[in-house]
Amino acid sequence: MLGSVNRVLLAIIGAVLLAAGISVITGSWPLGGRHAPLLTAQARHRYWHADGWWWWAVIAGLGLCVLLALWWLLAQLRRSRLDAVLVDTGDGAYALLRGRALESAVAAEAGALDGVARCRVALRGRRETPSLRVALELEPHAVPADALAGLAGPVLAHARASAGLPELPAEARLKVGSHRAARVT
Incomplete structure (x- = not known):
């Protein structure tokens, strides 16, 4: 906007x-x-x-x-991206997890899903209640429901567990990449 x-x-x-x-x-x-x-x-x-x-x-x-x-x-x-996330260490203290590190970890894990050609991740919100905006570019043969299930399941669960967050809301935007015609010689 x-x-x-x-x-x-x-x-x-x-x-x-x-x-x-x-x-x-x-x-x-x-x-x-x-x-x-x-x-x-x-x-x-x-x-x-x-x-x-x-x-x-x-x-x-x-x-x-x-x-x-x-x-x-x-x-x-004003910055639109979050610099760091507060992580509860369990002993009453807090640690800071760099936002770029969490973004790159989620992007690498989501990019490894079957049918995902490219993935971009942006961490938004506040330090205590972060949220993710994920943009997935799918390959032409990919099934969007499978890619979304893979993202919502293991990828976000792993990110929540590694950051020690009770919840990590995410907004996913899917885009199908163009299919190039096969060359006939």
């Missing part, structure tokens, strides 16, 4: 900047001529004194723009 927000935001900012640039290049401000200022002295005086709400609206709009820019910046800096 963040990628869609970025594209829409960049498109809107680009359209506004393009319109402003074309207006400046042509030398004709809206509702004015080439040498007319954007706000005349009379308009500035009217906005400042007659309509007291106008400047508050401008300040509120600029403040909203600053808040949206800060939200966007923080959304860019």
